[in-house]
Amino acid sequence: MSAGPRVLVIDDELQIRRFLRISLEAGGYEVHEVANGLDGLGRAAQLRPDLIILDLGLPDISGLEVLRRLREWTTTPTIILSVRDADRDKVAALDAGADDYLTKPFSLEELMARLRVAQRHARPGPQSSTHQMGSIEVDLSRRQVTRDGEPLKLTPTEYALLRLLIQHAGRVLTHKQILREVWGPDYVEETHYLRVYFAQLRQKLEDDPSRPRLILTEPGVGYRLAVAPEGD
Known part of the structure; x- marks a missing residue:
């Protein structure tokens, strides 16, 4: 049974x-x-x-x-x-x-x-607390990020951005959506924050930050997390 x-x-x-x-x-x-x-x-x-x-x-x-x-x-x-x-x-x-x-x-x-x-x-479908993106693994239940098995140190804001992208993997998040979710409704016009923090994230996560394959820019719109690294 x-x-x-x-x-x-x-x-x-x-x-x-x-x-x-x-x-x-x-x-x-x-x-x-x-x-x-x-x-x-x-x-x-x-x-x-x-x-x-x-x-x-x-x-x-x-x-x-x-x-x-x-x-x-x-x-x-x-x-x-x-x-x-x-x-x-x-x-x-x-x-x-x-x-x-x-x-x-x-x-x-x-x-x-x-x-x-x-x-x-209840919403249907299995949900995993662990997300693998090439050599990067994110365990949302433990708030841990590793690269090739080695811990990566992210700031709280960098982690909040990464978690938000994972929660909406494959979907474009607009600048205002990201600013509202991570910084709050009073910051929806502060798009320069995103340039700074996404540059920092790419330095830590991407093999070649100048040619990102994980965190992708949608020009004039926002950002999205590739479901599989671009180019694979």
Whole structure:
């Protein structure tokens, strides 16, 4: 018999994890569990779960930070389970990319119903946290970039630009789109930023920065990341 949908539970309360495992397995789910945020990020990248149940109050990094990092590379439906019931906490989690929010203590029947709804709304297709571009490998779950296996040091802005290109690989991003996403809406006219930072990125990523094959310029429009290095 094939296993049911995979659920990853990220919660530091042992009793909650045990309760969820017993209850969800009885409902036909395949359950995996971790007790902190960093392990949760690693497990999510390895397991590729169908659903994630996430606590906000984790011992290492906050559940909100876990959620933000997940949303850098995956749209896996994520339901927050938390003792925090203030509207500001719910709004912050939903703004960060949560699909739903339940407060503890919770009704098992309601949780199961919300899991079913989240499954119905899930975007289809596999999502990988690792992207290979010739000799360059980017692991979005770990925020690591390597070239021929050796770590590359990118500034936060350079990494944000690269991540944005990867998220829209093969598509042209306009100057204003990039500036809005990376610097914010007040910077959409500052196109000189892009010339500087894309030149820096090419110096680090391209074999020949003067003849780029990964990060391509669409004259007068913007930039795009080649799905396969140009010329291959």
